[in-house]
Amino acid sequence: MNDERFIRRCFELARLGAGAVSPNPLVGAVLVHADRIIGEGWHQRWGEAHAEVRCIASVSPENQALIPYSTLYCNLEPCSHFGKTPPCCDLILRQKIRRVVVANMDPNPLVAGKGLDALRRAGVEVLDGILEAEGYWLNRAFFTWITQQRPYVVLKWAQSSDGFLGKTGERTPISGAETLRLVHRWRTHCDAILVGARTAELDNPRLDTRFFPGKNPLRVVFDTQGKIPASHHLLDDSIETWVFGKPVMKGDFRNTKFIPVEGSVEVPTLLEALKIANKAILLVEGGAHVLQQFVDSGHWDEIRVLENRQHLSNGIAAPKIPENAVLKQDFRCGADWVRIFAR
Ligand code: AOF
Ligand code: ZN
Numbered sequence: 001m002n003d004e005r006f007i008r009r010c011f012e013l014a015r016l017g018a019g020a021v022s023p024n025p026l027v028g029a030v031l032v033h034a035d036r037i038i039g040e041g042w043h044q045r046w047g048e049a050h051a052e053v054r055c056i057a058s059v060s061p062e063n064q065a066l067i068p069y070s071t072l073y074c075n076l077e078p079c080s081h082f083g084k085t086p087p088c089c090d091l092i093l094r095q096k097i098r099r100v101v102v103a104n105m106d107p108n109p110l111v112a113g114k115g116l117d118a119l120r121r122a123g124v125e126v127l128d129g130i131l132e133a134e135g136y137w138l139n140r141a142f143f144t145w146i147t148q149q150r151p152y153v154v155l156k157w158a159q160s161s162d163g164f165l166g167k168t169g170e171r172t173p174i175s176g177a178e179t180l181r182l183v184h185r186w187r188t189h190c191d192a193i194l195v196g197a198r199t200a201e202l203d204n205p206r207l208d209t210r211f212f213p214g215k216n217p218l219r220v221v222f223d224t225q226g227k228i229p230a231s232h233h234l235l236d237d238s239i240e241t242w243v244f245g246k247p248v249m250k251g252d253f254r255n256t257k258f259i260p261v262e263g264s265v266e267v268p269t270l271l272e273a274l275k276i277a278n279k280a281i282l283l284v285e286g287g288a289h290v291l292q293q294f295v296d297s298g299h300w301d302e303i304r305v306l307e308n309r310q311h312l313s314n315g316i317a318a319p320k321i322p323e324n325a326v327l328k329q330d331f332r333c334g335a336d337w338v339r340i341f342a343r
Contacts, residue, residue, distance in 0.1 A: 006030050006037075006073040007103050007130045011138055013042040013051070014075050019188040019214045020045050023280035025076050025106075025142040029055035031097075033070040038063040052078050052088040056095060068096035075103040075135050077128070080118050081110040089118045099125045103135030107146045137328075140342070144301060145280040150271050153299055154190065155284045155291055156183070157318055158306040158336075164315040165288050171203050175306045178334030181211045186304070188214025191279035194270070195234075196290035197223045197245075206233040207285070218242065218279055222265045222290065244270070267299045291319045303341040306333070 013028025021027075021043050029051035031039035041054025049057075052074055059067060072078075078088035078100065092100065100119055105128060106112060116126050136143060141152035158174035159165055166174065175183075187193055188209045195205060200221045207219045216239045221228065224245030228234060234241060235249070241256045244265045248258040259273070274282060284294055294300050303325055305318075325341035332338070 002035060003073070003101050003127065003130050006032055006071075007075060007101065007135075009037070009040070010051075010073050010075040010103070011131075011134060013040055014138060017043050017045075019190075022046065022141065022191050023145045023278055025139045027051040027074065027076045029072060029074040031055050031059060031067065031070045031072055033063070033066040038066055038070060047084045050079065050085055050088050051076075052091060053085070056091060068098065070097060071099040071101060072097050073101045075138065077102050077104065077106040077111060077113070077115045078119070079106060079108075079111050080115040081108075083110070087115075089115050092119065092124070093122050097124065099127075101127045101130055103129070103131050104139065107143055109146075140301070141281045149275065151191070151274045151280050151282045152301050153271075153282050153284065153294065154186075154302045154304060155294055155300050155319075156186070156304045156306070157286055157291055158308070159318040160310045160312040160315075161307060162311050162313065163318050164312040165286070165318050167312060167315040169202070174308055174310065175336045176308065176334040179306050179336045179338070182333050182338070183306075184209045184212035185214070186283060187217055188212055190217050190281040190283040192218040192220050192274055192281070193283045193285055194220040194222070194290065195285050196287050197221065197225060197227055198289065199285070199287035200228045200232065200234050202287075204232050204234075205285075208239060216240075217283070218277070220244070220270070220274075220282075224261060224264055242273075267294060267297050271299065288316045288319065295319050295322055301342065302328075305339045305341070307337045307339070308335060 009030050010028035014026035017026050024046050028042040030037055039055045039059040041051050041058050043051045078092055080087050080089045120126050144152040157165055193207045208216050219239055219241040221234050222244050226246045237253050237256050242259055244259045245261045246258055321341060324343055328342045329340040
């Protein structure tokens with residue numbers, strides 16, 4: 001069906017905003033006249049123009065007379081509120097567009113149906129719910145952020161084919177180069193990355209995105225016993241970093257914040273701090289103890305497991321996939337397997 005085809009194109013465009021719009025949704029828009037695309041746009045950056053605005057602005061002068069006779073496709077209900085940008089609905093009505101097709105309603109209480117209502121009241125033909133489930137999956141972090149008012153939590157680990165994260169007490173590379181790039185892509189798409197003290201100490205990770213173009217998310221590390229050496233990458237102040245539990249270190253830190261805590265860091269405490277800082281997507285990269293803490297407390301939305309053919313026979317056991325996890329995606333990446341579970 002053509003409506004589905006053009007909504008799929010909206011999804012493709014929307015994905016181009018990944019990593020740059022959070023906590024806003026990923027939104028793409030397409031303007032179609034007689035089965036021909038005459039305009040395309042997507043929400044490119046938080047605080048900047050919405051997809052519909054860019055789409056309409058992209059129509060070439062010779063096609064502008066066709067706008068009122070075209071259908072606007074958008075994966076999210078056009079907004080009806082004044083936020084950082086004016087309402088997209090007003091623009092649609094001003095342009096006299098008579099047909100609008102969307103995948104998902106906007107759960108933002110400022111919009112929540114008011115956008116489509118305004119269009120319908122003005123006589124626009126509105127069709128909603130096209131590829132709704134795909135649209136929901138695309139914007140799962142945004143829907144969680146709005147409806148549950150907390151960051152979306154992704155747990156990630158790499159394991160051997162016999163279920164070990166690594167050998168005890170030594171850095172064990174598991175996945176290959178292609179998977180490393182994939183992980184760096186995932187990092188660019190999230191707002192914060194967390195590791196525990198043992199991983200930070202043993203692996204000396206940079207937690208940056210050097211193998212994929214995009215932004216560096218906030219680095220978060222639990223270090224309640226102050227074990228991370230000052231010379232480690234996580235304390236190099238090169239990227240915004242939160243260190244939970246370590247007594248404030250001396251030095252000229254601009255990007256590193258030391259957050260003193262007594263005892264261990266509870267997951268809800270971290271999630272609340274991230275929420276206040278507008279960080280809507282958290283990637284938890286280990287180690288075993290921290291991952292288990294999230295699994296046991298039920299604070300996870302998605303689990304991404306990278307597995308290779310290596311046999312380790314012993315070492316640190318990978319967490320068990322919870323029983324309520326549903327396999328959503330399953331693909332090969334280089335010599336590794338990637339499995340993505342959600343609830
Ligand atoms: C749309 N098209 O491309 C996006 C929408 O602060 P603002 O003005 O950017 O508004 C952000 C809210 O607008 C966001 O929470 C969501 O409800 C909606 N996002 N709506 O019509 C878009 N990104
Ligand atoms: Zn809008």
